[in-house]
Amino acid sequence: xxxxxxxxxxxxxxxxxxxxxxxxLKIFIGxxxxxxxxxxxxxxxxxTNSLLCVGLDTVVxxxxxxxxxxxxxxxxxxRAIIDATLPYAAAYKVNTAFYExxxxxxxxxxxxxxxxxxxxxxxxxxxxxxxxxxxxxMYAKSLFSVLNADAVTVNPLMGTDSVAPFLEDETKxxxxxxxxxxxxxxxxxxxxxxxxxxYECIAEKVLTWNERHNCGLVVGATHPQQLQRIRAIAPxxxxxxxxxxxxxxxxxxxxxxxxxxNGRGAIYNSSRAIIYAxxxxxxxxxxxxxxxxxxxxLNAAKMIK
Amino acid sequence: xxxxxxxxxxxxxxxxxxxxxxxxLKIFIGxxxxxxxxxxxxxxxxxTNSLLCVGLDTVVxxxxxxxxxxxxxxxxxxRAIIDATLPYAAAYKVNTAFYExxxxxxxxxxxxxxxxxxxxxxxxxxxxxxxxxxxxxMYAKSLFSVLNADAVTVNPLMGTDSVAPFLEDETKxxxxxxxxxxxxxxxxxxxxxxxxxxYECIAEKVLTWNERHNCGLVVGATHPQQLQRIRAIAPxxxxxxxxxxxxxxxxxxxxxxxxxxNGRGAIYNSSRAIIYAxxxxxxxxxxxxxxxxxxxxLNAAKMIK
Numbered sequence: 001x002x003x004x005x006x007x008x009x010x011x012x013x014x015x016x017x018x019x020x021x022x023x024x025l026k027i028f029i030g031x032x033x034x035x036x037x038x039x040x041x042x043x044x045x046x047x048t049n050s051l052l053c054v055g056l057d058t059v060v061x062x063x064x065x066x067x068x069x070x071x072x073x074x075x076x077x078x079r080a081i082i083d084a085t086l087p088y089a090a091a092y093k094v095n096t097a098f099y100e101x102x103x104x105x106x107x108x109x110x111x112x113x114x115x116x117x118x119x120x121x122x123x124x125x126x127x128x129x130x131x132x133x134x135x136x137x138m139y140a141k142s143l144f145s146v147l148n149a150d151a152v153t154v155n156p157l158m159g160t161d162s163v164a165p166f167l168e169d170e171t172k173x174x175x176x177x178x179x180x181x182x183x184x185x186x187x188x189x190x191x192x193x194x195x196x197x198x199y200e201c202i203a204e205k206v207l208t209w210n211e212r213h214n215c216g217l218v219v220g221a222t223h224p225q226q227l228q229r230i231r232a233i234a235p236x237x238x239x240x241x242x243x244x245x246x247x248x249x250x251x252x253x254x255x256x257x258x259x260x261x262n263g264r265g266a267i268y269n270s271s272r273a274i275i276y277a278x279x280x281x282x283x284x285x286x287x288x289x290x291x292x293x294x295x296x297x298l299n300a301a302k303m304i305k
Numbered sequence: 306x307x308x309x310x311x312x313x314x315x316x317x318x319x320x321x322x323x324x325x326x327x328x329x330l331k332i333f334i335g336x337x338x339x340x341x342x343x344x345x346x347x348x349x350x351x352x353t354n355s356l357l358c359v360g361l362d363t364v365v366x367x368x369x370x371x372x373x374x375x376x377x378x379x380x381x382x383x384r385a386i387i388d389a390t391l392p393y394a395a396a397y398k399v400n401t402a403f404y405e406x407x408x409x410x411x412x413x414x415x416x417x418x419x420x421x422x423x424x425x426x427x428x429x430x431x432x433x434x435x436x437x438x439x440x441x442x443m444y445a446k447s448l449f450s451v452l453n454a455d456a457v458t459v460n461p462l463m464g465t466d467s468v469a470p471f472l473e474d475e476t477k478x479x480x481x482x483x484x485x486x487x488x489x490x491x492x493x494x495x496x497x498x499x500x501x502x503x504y505e506c507i508a509e510k511v512l513t514w515n516e517r518h519n520c521g522l523v524v525g526a527t528h529p530q531q532l533q534r535i536r537a538i539a540p541x542x543x544x545x546x547x548x549x550x551x552x553x554x555x556x557x558x559x560x561x562x563x564x565x566x567n568g569r570g571a572i573y574n575s576s577r578a579i580i581y582a583x584x585x586x587x588x589x590x591x592x593x594x595x596x597x598x599x600x601x602x603l604n605a606a607k608m609i610k
Binding site for chain 1: 408464499
């Protein structure tokens, strides 16, 4: 149910959602100032009582046989996973690579998935883009306007002018790659000038890009000590933390070091461990169970702090 | 005319092409070893007698009015530009951002453009991708198998495992971002450990990734002195040099410092200065003239060396 006056929909002030109850009450107040990305991020984490981001890294070969003959099996699977995991998720992260592997048909599935995601979760396009200014402008249009993502991941290597187009709208967020979850993070991200590493340099630079309160960082759960260091540099930047599922990162430590004093400020992504929890026809139940367990483990880790 | 025996098409050994004469003679010899990317790159530069890469950064607003009502105006424009500039080009670089800005319809135009590009020029997908291993595998599939690009640009920030999937096929090339043409290159690419900068560290690392002779570097023409330094580190890696057109890079110096002893080894990209040489109905003639002048300027710069 949406109570609104046309032209006045400005900010969601209340979302009620319980486990097993995906009904939503939204009340829009006309004339309110638009939430910036930080406010929206915090609001969603508060009202979903979850730090879980579900990663939709969908590959055809892992979709249960009954869905493979659908017109758009990628979207059919995503829809089923979203329906099953929505009570437990604060955010969904859709990695563009898995869709581009199917060319324009994959892009259609990507668009359909973003259209299907409800407004009360954070919709993240994990695209890791970045190019010179006039080109990044096109990527920002693709991800924020065509897909209508709430946030994107951006590779900062090309510097200030390459990221500026992603930061123009204060309601849209950008998570910059800072210290990634993979082994190759060692190659360049730890490169040091003797006093600080490149990943620290990135965190410091992102703070200067944060004029509209819409910057965040990607920090892998596979580096909990460095996550603590990054939190010291950037105490209030929202974090997107991949690597807690199949990649084997440290869930407890990365929650303890990542969250703010309210127990929010960071989301933790799991993809394969949730969406492929079962390859059989019970995949929805298995995904729901895995999502619930992961949300509960994340919330339990908050208590240890 | 193609002379070949089915199943034996292994390597183009001869391409004849003159200015204003886009006919091609290809002779395939059965049983020949497949050319690796370096051999193919060198072969194409030799036989086209050109160092010019034409960048297809196509935006609808700049397409001449007569093409805007075509079913697929992006592709219609690209086809016309390719037809006009083919006598002068060694390579075409298609930047994915400009197509993704139109969602799945843009991806259709991207696919059509790659299908239309002839086999005797280098087809580069400028996508600047890079992600953890299993995800980069999907991007490699998208760019090399779906688009059938001969080469791609890759952002190396995430390190070895993130780039490995792009390097599996020795016939396909990867140009790694090393020192980009934009102002923001200063932010991180010049970060130094006291003895070397990040861009030098990247060039050194790429040499270790080059087991299959299919690695290259992206070095902007806006940094000619640094290009010379990079050439000292990596004397034989193919270079993709953007920034000689609208971005105002130094064409002469970047040719002198970039080419090898045979006057090859590097290609120079111009996008806007060629494809938008005229916004009127004479756009094909203007693009052809601009491409010819740029090719000639590049070849003239070789002579100064």
